[in-house]
Amino acid sequence: MVGKGDLQIFLAHASEDKETVRALYWRLKDSGYKPWLDEEDILPGQQCQQEIPKAIRNSGIFLACYSKHAVFKETYIQKELRYALMELANKPPGTIYFVPLRLEDCGIPALEIPDLGLKLTDFQWLDFWKENSFEKLEKTFQLRLEQLAKATSQQLAKPDKPIVIATKSIGETTTIENAYEIFQTAFKLQELGRNEEAISSFDRALEIKPDDHGAWNNRGIALGNLSRNEDAIAI
Numbered sequence: 001m002v003g004k005g006d007l008q009i010f011l012a013h014a015s016e017d018k019e020t021v022r023a024l025y026w027r028l029k030d031s032g033y034k035p036w037l038d039e040e041d042i043l044p045g046q047q048c049q050q051e052i053p054k055a056i057r058n059s060g061i062f063l064a065c066y067s068k069h070a071v072f073k074e075t076y077i078q079k080e081l082r083y084a085l086m087e088l089a090n091k092p093p094g095t096i097y098f099v100p101l102r103l104e105d106c107g108i109p110a111l112e113i114p115d116l117g118l119k120l121t122d123f124q125w126l127d128f129w130k131e132n133s134f135e136k137l138e139k140t141f142q143l144r145l146e147q148l149a150k151a152t153s154q155q156l157a158k159p160d161k162p163i164v165i166a167t168k169s170i171g172e173t174t175t176i177e178n179a180y181e182i183f184q185t186a187f188k189l190q191e192l193g194r195n196e197e198a199i200s201s202f203d204r205a206l207e208i209k210p211d212d213h214g215a216w217n218n219r220g221i222a223l224g225n226l227s228r229n230e231d232a233i234a235i
Contacts (some may be wrong), residue, residue: 002152091187
């Protein structure tokens with residue numbers, strides 16, 4: 001069962017909006033969710049440039065909190081947004097992950113990643129200063145929780161089934177596992193924080209398709225999540 005407390009929500013924001021976002025953090029926490037905010041969740045001695053990307057990868061929702069400060073100023077939030085959009089590109093179509101909201105009446109930045117076919121103007125934005133905006137936000141969170149619950153149940157219910165294909169080069173029938181299906185399983189495990197299992201599944205996919213750059217990349221991310229940075233770099 002996937003509940004509110006399992007949904008990590010990354011709060012991306014400009015430093016000038018810290019007070020407003022801090023209030024949102026505690027409102028989410030009081031509502032039973034698992035918000036992630038740098039000043040609350042990065043511990044003394046940890047390195048921000050390592051912990052922030054890790055938190056973005058491990059979050060079920062990336063909440064992009066925009067204001068006039070964030071629109072007209074090149075801040076770290078721009079890097080976080082690009083990183084989150086790249087994460088979204090690795091997720092199954094239709095995944096609710098990147099949720100942009102405006103803290104005040106401001107423009108929408110023309111940020112896009114052409115190689116991934118993603119841009120901010122393609123998303124439905126939430127005007128957070130308007131009435132019932134938090135309730136709308138919770139509806140989005142509920143949809144995401146349903147997606148995670150479905151992915152979990154499918155993973156638990158679906159046995160590993162080999163697929164039989166014809167190997168024309170030798171004229172024999174060979175049984176192999178479908179690399180794409182294994183990759184999707186690995187990605188869901190990684191999304192749920194089950195990194196050890198995800199690495200094993202990525203390894204299985206790579207045995208079949210060694211040139212799968214997506215599998216190599218996500219395997220490295222899973223290793224990083226386990227603080228096995230030397231292994232990740234070695235890839």
